[in-house]
Amino acid sequence: MTTATIAVEPTDVAGRPGPAATARQILSMAWRQMVRIKHNPFELVDLSLSPVMFLLLFVYVFGGQMAGSTDVYLQYVLGGLIAQNAIFLTMYTGTGINADLRKGVYDRFRSLPIARSAPLAGKIFADMFKQVWSIAIMLGLGVLMGFELRSVVGALAAAVVLVVFALAMSWFSVLAGVLADSEEKVQIYAFVLIMPLTFTSDAFVRIETLPGPLEAWAEVNPVSHLARSMRGLLSEGPVAEPLMWTTVWAAAIFLVTAPLAMRAYKRKMI
Amino acid sequence: MSQLNAIETEGLTKRFGDLVAVDDIDLTAREGTVLGVLGPNGAGKTTMVRMLATLSEPTAGTGRVGGFDIVRDAARVRSLIGLTGQFAGVDELLTGEENLLFIGRLLGVSRRQSRERARELLAQFNLSDAADKAVKAYSGGMRRRLDLAASLVGRPRILFLDEPTTGLDPRARGELWDMVRGLVNDGTTVLLTTQYLEEADQLADDIVVIDHGKVIATGTPRQLKAKIGGQTLRMQPDDPDAVGQVRSLVAEGFPELDPVVENGTVTVGVNDDTVMPALASMLRTRGIPLSEFHLGLSSLDEVFLTLTGRRAEPEEPEAADATEEER
Numbered sequence: 037m038t039t040a041t042i043a044v045e046p047t048d049v050a051g052r053p054g055p056a057a058t059a060r061q062i063l064s065m066a067w068r069q070m071v072r073i074k075h076n077p078f079e080l081v082d083l084s085l086s087p088v089m090f091l092l093l094f095v096y097v098f099g100g101q102m103a104g105s106t107d108v109y110l111q112y113v114l115g116g117l118i119a120q121n122a123i124f125l126t127m128y129t130g131t132g133i134n135a136d137l138r139k140g141v142y143d144r145f146r147s148l149p150i151a152r153s154a155p156l157a158g159k160i161f162a163d164m165f166k167q168v169w170s171i172a173i174m175l176g177l178g179v180l181m182g183f184e185l186r187s188v189v190g191a192l193a194a195a196v197v198l199v200v201f202a203l204a205m206s207w208f209s210v211l212a213g214v215l216a217d218s219e220e221k222v223q224i225y226a227f228v229l230i231m232p233l234t235f236t237s238d239a240f241v242r243i244e245t246l247p248g249p250l251e252a253w254a255e256v257n258p259v260s261h262l263a264r265s266m267r268g269l270l271s272e273g274p275v276a277e278p279l280m281w282t283t284v285w286a287a288a289i290f291l292v293t294a295p296l297a298m299r300a301y302k303r304k305m306i
Numbered sequence: 307m308s309q310l311n312a313i314e315t316e317g318l319t320k321r322f323g324d325l326v327a328v329d330d331i332d333l334t335a336r337e338g339t340v341l342g343v344l345g346p347n348g349a350g351k352t353t354m355v356r357m358l359a360t361l362s363e364p365t366a367g368t369g370r371v372g373g374f375d376i377v378r379d380a381a382r383v384r385s386l387i388g389l390t391g392q393f394a395g396v397d398e399l400l401t402g403e404e405n406l407l408f409i410g411r412l413l414g415v416s417r418r419q420s421r422e423r424a425r426e427l428l429a430q431f432n433l434s435d436a437a438d439k440a441v442k443a444y445s446g447g448m449r450r451r452l453d454l455a456a457s458l459v460g461r462p463r464i465l466f467l468d469e470p471t472t473g474l475d476p477r478a479r480g481e482l483w484d485m486v487r488g489l490v491n492d493g494t495t496v497l498l499t500t501q502y503l504e505e506a507d508q509l510a511d512d513i514v515v516i517d518h519g520k521v522i523a524t525g526t527p528r529q530l531k532a533k534i535g536g537q538t539l540r541m542q543p544d545d546p547d548a549v550g551q552v553r554s555l556v557a558e559g560f561p562e563l564d565p566v567v568e569n570g571t572v573t574v575g576v577n578d579d580t581v582m583p584a585l586a587s588m589l590r591t592r593g594i595p596l597s598e599f600h601l602g603l604s605s606l607d608e609v610f611l612t613l614t615g616r617r618a619e620p621e622e623p624e625a626a627d628a629t630e631e632e633r
Contacts, residue, residue, distance in 0.1 A: 053381075060414060064411040064412040065412070068400065069407075071400055071404055072397065075399045075400065139393060139395070139397050140391050140393035141396075141397065142397030144389065144457070145395075146360070146411070147360065147387060147466075149381060149413070149460070151414055154412075212511050238484060291588070
């Protein structure tokens, strides 16, 4: 008996998808995430609740003590809170990927003739919508509370900066999401890193008041630069220097964590 | 005679450290047929399917799917195949229709055509009524059917079904079998892994029995049954302690036979019509009363018992499932 494999017309089997197809696949992946929100609107409530709470508590509980008046503290802290919230939000990328990996959804994706990067990239892309949503909620509430927004252009620029930084941080979250064996562990990893990272910055306090070594760290902490960028773009303060350092940090975080995350992802798939 | 092979492997091997999950497997699936890969949990079935579906790379050996190498031409292989895994790869928050629509869009099909294809598949799998319900409200059987439908959106010519009916009740299992038969009638090649012997018997044209990552038998269901004797003689003594006596009696009288003792019953494959009456008289002479003395056609379960010395049906499928999944 001789055997032969099926003769296949070269036209009906596709090779690796090109950039245009990849971009379209990323959009389809993002569409899935949007439909998930449509079916589970509570996710948006969840996303809105914590920034609202933080903003109200920080301003009205700490404001008087921190800056002599809640109004003065609001002008200072809003940028910091927006920065902190954005960094916390990136955690959801990791928990979502972790759940999909465990439930076999990624096995289905990987058996389809689509770009291998599309599932991860689509998830990160969709999560940027959550970032924009949160900054809008915080800014809106902040203005109601008396925040003096410099300009709408400034607000839009702040959103762009925030998204760029969040994109980089998302890769750290992906790394945690791929490595952890449960969603809870992703949350713990993220919490243990993000909580101290955001508090040892000038997001909430003037760093001159910190003890020496902590002040030195807070001076280089990426959250400080991001918070200053927000402050500069939304109300007043320097813009150029914090923006530059924010960009440098975003690039550095991306360059370190993205390849590690992709490597862990590929290894997980063996 | 010339034959077309949709799937073929040579020396396919996968090692995880010291563990050899898939050990030097050669198999072929002819185009338009169902190849049943039968084995207990942890036999390496899932690992093998993952390699053939390009989810993981073999440590050694080669595999060709639709004529394409599973490593070098992985992207082309993916455009020919569909995969339904043990764990439903559908999104619970989305509706049934949205899940199918999503796959269609992902494959680059237009919105209108994706919707048409989704509706067509939902109808084919009796899910039209549940099209707009979120998948989390689906029963286990509905979920499996949707998962199967999702693997068919791109009209694959070769379909991998990894334990498609594990955990389903008999009715849902029967429905899924009918659907698989329908696909094969339309020319799809199916590689089906299962730990249910009845399932392989019902669906497969050819069967590969694997255990501990190795092929231990191949053939059509009929050939496999013939291999251990076309018929199976079961003897259960009244006194459970007498099984040893019954076994040695069979071994003395018919040294060419290979009796297996399990659960107070001695089972032996026989081809010769004279064995049963001869044994009956020997047992009577020794004064061993039997509560069961039955000659029947061998089931695949007995094939497995003869080949490996143990039943294929797992004691605790859930726990064993988890071990295989973790690889």
